[in-house]
Amino acid sequence: MIARELAFAVWVSLKTSGLAALIASAVAVPAALFLSGRDFRGKKIVLLVNQTWMAAPTVVIGLLFYSLLSRNGPLGGLGLLYTQTAMTVGQIFLILPLVVGFSYTALRQVDRRARQTALTLGASRRQAGWIVLREARFPLLVAVLAGFARAISEVGIAMMLGGNIRGATRNITTSIALETAKGEFRNGVVLGVLLLVITLGINILVQTGLRGRDGES
Amino acid sequence: MIARELAFAVWVSLKTSGLAALIASAVAVPAALFLSGRDFRGKKIVLLVNQTWMAAPTVVIGLLFYSLLSRNGPLGGLGLLYTQTAMTVGQIFLILPLVVGFSYTALRQVDRRARQTALTLGASRRQAGWIVLREARFPLLVAVLAGFARAISEVGIAMMLGGNIRGATRNITTSIALETAKGEFRNGVVLGVLLLVITLGINILVQTGLRGRDGES
Amino acid sequence: EDTPPNMAPAGAGRTLMLATTTSVDATGLLDVLADAFKADSGITLKWIAVGTGAALKQARDGNADVVIVHARKLEEQFLRDGFGVNRRVIARNYFMIVGPPEDPAGVASCRSAAEALGRIRSSGASFVSRGDNSGTHTRELELWALAGGKPEAAYLETGQGMAETLRVAAERRAYTLTDTATFYGLRGLAGLKPVSENAPEFENIYAVIAVDPARVPTARYGEAMSFIAFLTSPRGQRLIGTFQGQAGRPLFEPLAAVAGVDLAK
């Protein structure tokens, strides 16, 4: 694999999975905030569905969107199949329940008094919500990064919705799959290690950036 | 796919992933307890490595154990490649960081005073640890179930280490992959739905079993 | 190793591990062959379906006792390196070029594969390649060489198996080279039809190779040879020839029994 192709695959991985993690978190974190903040009828069912959704295999999500996006599917007109956008969309649906579940656990960690205290000091519901997020910011970050890790390491969706098209949608994991299919196991391992190194770098960057001086861990 | 084969695939999925979830949790939960209980030099690094490990693609873990277990590999003598044992081992390594991360977040949710209170009442370190686990039992259960969901839905390791051998290591996800490769998308989706229904059932069983009457969620 | 109680065949002692190219498995042929082989010899056939390259790698690593592949060059390398013995051709089918039903490049009228590819290149129509060093991909590259080189643009590499590549071609209204078995075995490819077939350079030959126990001591040579004998026997050849799969038409042409076709081919 030549350097330029490799760099491109890294870029595709980072872009699609980074976007997927951000967009999924933008939905999942508020959802988790809502769920963690109150008890309502049917909440257990929502949590159960979320927990079950985590078991959706990538191929199934891939198939689902494939049949939506394929030329003769309902959204075929968008021409999104085999694009990075399709990969991102599929990955969002893959990691959503993971980020919801992780964030929910993270937010339950916040003392219930935090919300209440914000309210007593004059905060609106929204502001109080922000406070709860702020109090849990480190474990929430871990939740988002876990979603990112899941997205960047998955191959089924990238394969089915991206198509592993060289120079367009080939990312690190589909490259690994290709090398493995070729019997070039060594290349596969090297690419895998590269993926881990990149993820490590991102984790360090993001975490040290946000952790700040209160040194919480 | 005939009913008998299907039943067998379900059995393989449940057995390998159930075992993987149990064994991984037996390691991950104590590790998370240790990490959440104290601050020590190097803890951040441990957490960072764990977080990064979450990004290890299934293929890479598959390749790793393939080279270990392959007949000419260091552990080739065990003859474990293409067995359910190999699948379980690979899945353990896949879900370990997820269960550690999730449990860590769950355990941080326990008031630090819980441990201390147990100690003041005469508990040994071990007993105090149990108390902390008990206080977080519901989110810990969610962590274990998340690990199970990840294991039962993954296909890369099952494929590489199990080999998708009919009547031996073919599980639900490798069946889905095979059906998809055959172009039998409908079969793939049906199998995927089956997988989700089974997971839902297990979640309901386990969660209602453990939740008891305090109705925490 | 676990097998469900109702699936455990009596006296299931001897097993054979096969690494195979995907088309033989995905069509369902191996299911038929394994059952018959079991009935004949009592040997349980287990197989892993991977690409030709990976199949040979598995064999080199000692994880398979026998391989079924279809990439002449890779096979020769495997034999030269001393890993394989007793290569026998067992079946063939044909490659063909498939493309959009309206055939924008006008390939249908071409008589040779090289001519057809040349048309595609000059018309600017898209072509999807597997790009995975598989047998099909190797053949495709050979054909492009005959046609004077690959196109610069409108040439997509999927790096995936045949089925996935066909789907990409259907989506993108592009041409691609496929084996007949996969194409006819696959459903839902309304967007593609064969546009060039039956040229002699399209022949696709499947071979079986035993792993040499001299090189890989753990290899179960006896069982491998039984399997090879079974495949090349009239019964085995008949099963291959009559197998129809989902497509409702024969997918493989038995070859071992055909006079004059053997190792030398």
Add this chain to the structure above:
Amino acid sequence: MSGLVYRLKDIGYSYPYAPARFSLDLDSLEVPDGGILALVGPNGAGKTTLLMLLAFLLRPARGRLEFLGRDPWATDDAAVLARRDAVLLTHHPYLFKGTIGVNVAFGLKIRRLPEDEAGARVRDALALVELDGWEGKPVSGLSAGQAQRAAIARALALRPRVLLLDEPTANLDAALGLRMEAVLREAVHAWGTTVVFSTHNFSQASRLADSILYLSDGQRVEFSHENCYSGTASTDGRTSWIEPKPGVRIVFPGETRGHVTCVIDPAEIRLVAADGGGPVPSGPNVFRGRVSRMEAMDPDTALVRTSGDLVFRATLPLRALEAGGISLSREVLLTFEPGSVRVVGERPAEAREPS
């Protein structure tokens, strides 16, 4: 300013999942502008619950709650606006992660105070709780009292129209506790703040408050819970009695059985010096004790605590002390009419709940 800050009418509240049967029921409560109201009552009386209602954190299940003439629950926004005017300092307050400064500035930021004014307010508030210079310190690792001080400063910095405080001085050292009382009085004078606070410290309540609301079991009661004794009542048909200690009887009229609580209004207890030479009281309900504490409640009234078989609190005019020879450590006889014993909480013994 005059007028009412709160007007409550037939307010009712009970928790959906309560460990004990509890409901707060108030016929009417009016809190005048600029006043100081103390909530006094035993554990579980509903003080915290009432403060949460007044802070619009709990919504009354029934009845009318008016704040500054408006219904704070009319809309979601109304509750938020109302909360800006009525700031609650909760019991065992929560501090946001970060520094003390961040905490104290929190409400000011929400109110969008200009940075420099907010800074000055933060410093002022911290000075009031004697935490000057602690702005930059992280809140982790504060002692109980230090945390309480930071939370008090956080509420004071807002100079709110209404300050609601749940046991504000429970964790403070004695000196600062007194200082806080002065600060609250100061707030009333300087900013016209209305103060509602709960306390277990009866003398703090009478020292600081303009009026006291006694609560018990979610009800307004007209007596303090100071002279409360519980026991299983026996009866001879005409009168009944409990024995809070073996051999010590509190007698009251009527026929009563089961577990009851007897309450004696401190004003109904008469005190005479035991060796005063005067007539020795006789009849039921005479107890011997020793004066353990005397306190000036207001210019004319003294609160006297006696120890003995039972601890009693009695209020009497300052003059009566000298006239009766009642002084510290002196032996005294206490007496009250059987008729002035209030019997409350008559319940079957097995379902008994703490008073």
Add this chain to the structure above:
Amino acid sequence: MSGLVYRLKDIGYSYPYAPARFSLDLDSLEVPDGGILALVGPNGAGKTTLLMLLAFLLRPARGRLEFLGRDPWATDDAAVLARRDAVLLTHHPYLFKGTIGVNVAFGLKIRRLPEDEAGARVRDALALVELDGWEGKPVSGLSAGQAQRAAIARALALRPRVLLLDEPTANLDAALGLRMEAVLREAVHAWGTTVVFSTHNFSQASRLADSILYLSDGQRVEFSHENCYSGTASTDGRTSWIEPKPGVRIVFPGETRGHVTCVIDPAEIRLVAADGGGPVPSGPNVFRGRVSRMEAMDPDTALVRTSGDLVFRATLPLRALEAGGISLSREVLLTFEPGSVRVVGERPAEAREPS
């Protein structure tokens, strides 16, 4: 039983990441068996820290801590065993999820008490805190005082050799607070328990404890922090003074500048009735006040609190009260020698920390 329960020698402890410079340093402390020791001191003095050391939750950074003649930190097991004998009730205690019964039984289960004995102990302990019948109630939704009671019961059920209590009565209503004091005394008599407790309630300390350890800034001090005044000292070279309030000076000898705290031992303050006809005291440090509270500390001593420009507490013999005509609400003059003012905490003003 006699002998020592704790023997501390040159103990030092400081937190790795503390918001304020703080270290606890005790030359020596001996806690006799069966005694009651009170820890008194301002917020942040180190009371909780000391209790944590005595409960073997914190390990001294240096010095020798002996418990029942052994080093509790010799091995991990030793600390666990020691903790079985010394049970700490923390400030704002944590209750385990579940019922009150589960909580109170917790320590008994760990000690493997037979089921029926444990059951009886749980019931007894709950009765002591007036929570009889609450065993099966979930801990969520308890009021502050109810939670505190449950935690007290949890500690009492163990009938430990040593009871360590951090502000045990802070959240209790007045009646139960007094009752708890009686329970603690009872525990000392009945089970030979040794009690160490912290409190901000000076009179509780003197009422209940055999001895009081005054702490300030992590140091043992020989004075209570009752008469403490802080300010920036001015000096004329020979004497110095602070003005806690404008126009009110506390004078002391020597040349001092910067922020200081002056402490006056309550025993060093003389009190005379303002209109008593006796000689009116003159010189520096004469203050006018009014007696706001009088309390019997022990059979011979009274604690008098006066309000006025400054609040003072003075202790004086009971006899002196009558002799001097000191009675409740009476105007008095207070005076003390400049030499009896202790000046502590001399620090540059900008690094000032609350006293």
